[in-house]
Amino acid sequence: MAVYTEVPFAEAAALIERLNLGTLTELRGIQGGIENTNYFVTSERDGQTVEHVLTVFERLSAEQLPFYLHLMKHLATHGIPVPEPAADAQGEILHRVQGKPAAVVDKLRGASELTPTAAHCAAVGALLARLHLVGRDFERRQPNLRGLPWWNETVPVVLPFIDDAQAALLRSELAYQNHVAQSSAYLALPRGPIHADLFRDNAMFEDGAVSGVFDFYFAGVDTWLFDIAVCLNDWCVRHGGDTDGQPEPALEQAFLSAYEGVRPLTPAERRLLPAMQRAGALRFWLSRLWDLHLPREAAMLQAHDPGHFQRVLRARLPNAPAPSAAPEAMAA
Numbered sequence: 001m002a003v004y005t006e007v008p009f010a011e012a013a014a015l016i017e018r019l020n021l022g023t024l025t026e027l028r029g030i031q032g033g034i035e036n037t038n039y040f041v042t043s044e045r046d047g048q049t050v051e052h053v054l055t056v057f058e059r060l061s062a063e064q065l066p067f068y069l070h071l072m073k074h075l076a077t078h079g080i081p082v083p084e085p086a087a088d089a090q091g092e093i094l095h096r097v098q099g100k101p102a103a104v105v106d107k108l109r110g111a112s113e114l115t116p117t118a119a120h121c122a123a124v125g126a127l128l129a130r131l132h133l134v135g136r137d138f139e140r141r142q143p144n145l146r147g148l149p150w151w152n153e154t155v156p157v158v159l160p161f162i163d164d165a166q167a168a169l170l171r172s173e174l175a176y177q178n179h180v181a182q183s184s185a186y187l188a189l190p191r192g193p194i195h196a197d198l199f200r201d202n203a204m205f206e207d208g209a210v211s212g213v214f215d216f217y218f219a220g221v222d223t224w225l226f227d228i229a230v231c232l233n234d235w236c237v238r239h240g241g242d243t244d245g246q247p248e249p250a251l252e253q254a255f256l257s258a259y260e261g262v263r264p265l266t267p268a269e270r271r272l273l274p275a276m277q278r279a280g281a282l283r284f285w286l287s288r289l290w291d292l293h294l295p296r297e298a299a300m301l302q303a304h305d306p307g308h309f310q311r312v313l314r315a316r317l318p319n320a321p322a323p324s325a326a327p328e329a330m331a332a
């Protein structure tokens with residue numbers, strides 16, 4: 001993740017001690033990610049080395065954060081592999097660092113799989129379905145803050161920075177999504193807490209199995225189908241080269257059949273999946289445009305390419321041209 005807030009060692013050490021996680025020995029800024037400030041935190045407790053992640057929240061408020069942190073706790077205590085937030089002696093899981101809201105969560109083992117196989121996609125599909133079912137008992141409610149109202153607000157903000165063809169595509173897709181959102185089929189879709197950003201870099205694998213999924217700070221109550229679509233758009237597409245953004249049908253099938261092995265899709269979900277894949281592409285095209293053209297100060301920051309999600313969106317329009325290059329020609 002980017003480092004927007006420099007955390008003094010002594011302040012982190014005091015927090016780690018207060019959380020009964022031992023004596024801080026190392027604090028290391030993490031470069032991946034884009035939303036929050038993250039540090040790997042190593043401490044010594046009872047002669048053991050323990051590792052956590054300290055997140056300082058840059059945009060989310062202390063009112064919004066309990067939803068995410070308690071959702072992670074709920075999922076972790078119901079057997080879903082997600083980082084559990086550390087509590088102080090009063091049971092509080094939301095803390096303050098440098099005057100900003102902060103949390104300390106378990107560090108997951110393993111590494112992200114950026115070139116997933118069908119087996120990786122199936123593992124994530126099955127996990128997502130379990131996560132959706134376990135989320136049904138979670139009582140807190142907060143909408144997906146990067147949903148349709150945010151798209152409607154943000155499109156006019158980015159329009160001055162893009163060319164006419166991009167603006168036309170963005171406007172027409174937004175109009176289409178507003179139309180879909182008013183349909184009775186859409187309003188009847190099953191919904192609940194969703195991750196909403198379960199990209200390849202937000203899951204860890206160890207020895208071929210998922211060791212956990214993390215980064216729940218875009219989670220919210222929305223349709224389960226949108227969550228599936230976000231995953232398909234990242235896990236099951238080609239990355240780079242002339243066919244960037246084109247779907248990989250074998251990976252999509254592996255993901256969906258594993259998901260359906262846990263929770264079968266309803267007929268309406270099947271019908272609306274293409275529309276939700278367009279919605280997922282629009283959402284991340286828009287946030288990447290926003291991050292690129294309206295950036296914040298950061299000590300370490302890697303911007304994401306908006307063009308990729310413009311291509312993902314184009315590849316999902318009904319009259320999308322067929323891929324121009326053979327799969328073998330694809331760069332990783």
Ligand SMILES: Nc1ncnc2c1ncn2[C@@H]1O[C@H](COP(=O)(O)OP(=O)(O)O)[C@@H](O)[C@H]1O
Nearest residue numbers: 001030032033034035036053083106107108215
């Ligand atoms: N709980 C965790 N366990 C292991 N690694 C983590 C954890 N949380 C974050 N990371 C590491 O930090 C990186 C950035 O975190 P991320 O949550 O994606 O940042 P952001 O807050 O910007 O969304 C990840 O790619 C991963 O390498």
Ligand SMILES: N[C@@H](CCOP(=O)(O)O)C(=O)O
Nearest residue numbers: 033034035197199215284304
């Ligand atoms: N997954 C999003 C970026 C969101 O940032 P993250 O680091 O919190 O996942 C994208 O790829 O645009």
